[in-house]
Amino acid sequence: MHRTILIVEDEPILREIMKDYFINEGFDVLEAGDGKEALSLFQEREVHLIILDIMLPELDGWSVCMRIRKSSNVPIIMLTARVDEDDTLLGFELGADDYVAKPYSPPILLARAKRLLDSRGVCEPAGDRLESSGIAVHLPSRTVTVDGTNCNLTHTEFEILTYLMKNKGIVITREQLVIKIWGYDFVGDDRTVNSHIRNLRHKLGDKSKCIGTVVRSGYRFEDHA
DSSP: OOOEEEEEOSOHHHHHHHHHHHHHTTOEEEEESSHHHHHHHHHHSOOSEEEEESSOSSSOHHHHHHHHHTTOOOOEEEEESOOOHHHHHHHHHTTOSEEEESSOOHHHHHHHHHHHHHHHTOOOTTOSEEEETTEEEETTTTEEEETTEEOOOOHHHHHHHHHHHHTTTSOEEHHHHHHHHTOTTOOOOHHHHHHHHHHHHHHHGGGGGGEEEETTTEEEEOOOO
């Protein structure tokens, strides 16, 4: 099955370079030069991953990400020439799954995109369901319910939750989470992990107490009534 990438970049040369790399790897590619065009294409076509520049005409990348997250957990990689750490955290808080600073290496961007897409298709040999304290995870469909109500998580939030649940009762360090979710080449820090945990807890509501913080260590998933 062909997988479709939506590249949202207002610089035609950069967009063309990315497009060529992904097409050569067998992907279908959609292109948008501004935020409004990106949203229109996303609504019209099936998209499996979005590469989203922040500084866009018409509608910036943060606004595009926020609107898409209202209805979809499609993986989003954000691109920016800005190196402010707060900008990075804002992207994660709005639901981005990864973040790449310009100038970037196209092969690295391709590798990160493949990592996100491949992790969505992994089948779990030990069973297809995790359940604890009213939180139920169906791994093949990547769906989560809390006390029977659907809980719409981003790709990264889903990965963090399942990793913690699979290791219930064990302290998972922030470094372990970074390596598991983003890989060894990730340039973020503890605040990145904290931001995703905060978003995940908010979506879990009363069940957020299942994810405990272990001071100066990391996080631990535990059963709670």
